[in-house]
Amino acid sequence: MNYTAFFDEQVDPQLRSTLGILGVVTDSDSVDLALKNSWGYALQAGVNVAINNDWGLHFMVSKMDIDTTGDVRVNGNTIQSVDVDIDPYVAMAGVRYNF
Numbered sequence: 001m002n003y004t005a006f007f008d009e010q011v012d013p014q015l016r017s018t019l020g021i022l023g024v025v026t027d028s029d030s031v032d033l034a035l036k037n038s039w040g041y042a043l044q045a046g047v048n049v050a051i052n053n054d055w056g057l058h059f060m061v062s063k064m065d066i067d068t069t070g071d072v073r074v075n076g077n078t079i080q081s082v083d084v085d086i087d088p089y090v091a092m093a094g095v096r097y098n099f
Contacts, residue, residue, distance in 0.1 A: 002042035002064045004086075006035035015072070025074055032073050035084065040065030048096070058094040063087070 011033050019025045046060030066086040071078045 002038075002040050002066065004038045004040075004064075004066050004068070006037060006068070009033040009035050011072075019074070024079065030073075030075050034071045034073060036069045036071075038066050038068040040067060046092075054098050056096045056098070058092070058096050060092045062090045064090065 009032070011031050016025065016031050019031060020027075025031055042062055042064045044060060044062035046058065049057040049059070051057065064087065066088070068084050068086075070082050070084045072080045072082070
């Protein structure tokens with residue numbers, strides 16, 4: 001299972017500019033974005049390779065399901081909610097040492 005908590009979301013200047021062009025916001029309006037936390041699946045496969053008794057390598061790849069809802073807010077009021085599907089593949093390589 002995967003739980004993703006979002007924090008410090010930022011509105012892209014291009015979104016703010018587009019909302020201004022459409023007449024939705026003025027320069028004095030506050031525009032922010034809120035993403036809801038998400039539960040989803042996480043598939044993972046990996047391998048540990050021993051180099052000797054103390055050292056080894058670790059390789060891993062995973063696929064995560066991160067589906068959430070994003071709320072675009074103007075002056076604290078939600079003007080649009082959109083479904084957001086992130087769903088990344090994550091690869092990792094590491095060196096390990098046994099103590």
